[in-house]
Amino acid sequence: MHEPTLGSRALFPTLDVDVYVNHAAISPPSAAVRDAVITTLDGYGRQGVAQFPVEMARRDRVRHALARLMGAEAVDVALIPNTSAGMTDIALCLPWQRGDRILLFRGEFPANVTPWQRAAAVHGLEIVWLDAEDFRLDRAAALADFEAALRRGIRLVAVSQVQFATGQHMPIGVFGALCAEFGAELFVDAIQGLGVVPIDVQTAGVHYLSAGGHKWLMGSEGTGVLYVAPESAAALRPNVASWLSHDEPFSFLFEGPGLLRYDRPIVQRAGMVEGGSANVLGIAALEASVGLLREIGIDAIYDHVQAWHDAMEPLLVARGFVSARMTDPAGRSGTLSLQPPGHAGAPAWWAALAGHGISCACPDGWLRLAPHWPNALDEPQRIAAAVDAILATGGPRAEIQAP
Ligand SMILES: Cc1ncc(COP(=O)(O)O)c(C=O)c1O
Structure with a gap:
């Protein structure tokens, strides 16, 4: 029997990425799947x-x-x-x-x-x-x-x-x-x-x-x-x-x-x-x-994902990112997209974050973070630490090859 718990990756024992925020692309299969x-x-x-x-x-x-x-x-x-x-x-x-x-x-x-x-x-x-x-x-x-x-x-x-x-x-x-x-x-x-x-x-x-x-x-x-x-x-x-x-x-x-x-x-x-x-x-x-x-419930999943975004968004905004998330909650979803600071575009940040064990995406020039029910609420701090490490080296280099 597989019991899902909000914020726990216990059902994803083989997921080989530190922070997986790419559910708007492809979700990894759980042990149940x-x-x-x-x-x-x-x-x-x-x-x-x-x-x-x-x-x-x-x-x-x-x-x-x-x-x-x-x-x-x-x-x-x-x-x-x-x-x-x-x-x-x-x-x-x-x-x-x-x-x-x-x-x-x-x-x-x-x-x-x-x-x-x-x-x-x-x-x-x-x-x-x-x-x-x-x-x-x-x-x-x-x-x-x-x-x-x-x-x-x-x-x-x-x-x-x-x-x-x-x-x-x-x-x-x-x-x-x-x-x-x-x-x-x-x-x-x-x-x-x-x-x-x-x-x-x-x-x-x-x-x-x-x-x-x-x-x-x-x-x-x-x-x-x-x-x-x-x-x-x-x-x-x-x-x-x-x-x-x-x-x-x-x-x-x-x-x-x-x-x-x-x-x-x-x-x-x-x-x-x-x-x-x-x-x-x-x-x-x-x-x-x-x-x-259905076991967790879509309302509970939505609230969990918003709590994750509530933690992530100010950390990135404080580091110069511009958030696309609407102030009106009716305009929000599972996805948090941002424009990165400086001249390095979203693809360079995507590649640099991948180098820090973070799987996200960069569709149409936006840096896209898409957590779901297994994502833990301490991940935003870990992503912010990775961003700080990237900024400390002068920012992502545009020539970094995307994974
Ligand atoms: C809004 C939207 N529609 C459709 C698709 C894909 O469609 P399909 O399931 O046919 O590959 C995607 C992403 O892959 C999408 O983001």
């Missing part, structure tokens, strides 16, 4: 296909667990290979009309742009842009621009719950309310939030949500989840459907002849996109990691 993957693999090793029903039951449990994390029903949730698959599925299946407008945000991770650009090219759609940074720097003014864009007519808004580089928690609930008022749909890329920042798709008015398993959900790459609100699912065209998208997809395999048909109805819910065989090892990992998250 490792055991779950090995147990599933051993199950196939012992009994081959007879392991399959065990894994089908697991998929049901994982859909339920993920649905509960976001305030959804399990039937409105599908297991997908990655965040991008969620965008691509919806981009391919929405009943677009030529000239429909999609509202996108400059500064977004490309996974939440490219699929919509492809849909625009194929269906003759128009893309309308706002700047994500405006919502961090002057949220009220940016929301006025957002409302003005919706007023002119938008079919779909696609936004990240949390911006990957700055850690800005976008005002999803306000977006949802405005989308409802102006007849737009809201697609949320939640890979930078789900597992650390609470979200409720129903109260926030979210129509679609996609997230991958390897960051804040702490599973592995190659897994993800797609939520589709039931009324939105009813309107989708099944353009990504395959053999498992039909009602009773297995009957021809197990119930005798005469059942091999190609005209069975396609399920008109999120499960429509689960067309083929699943990543059973990744889903076993996800069940274990999400189990730990």
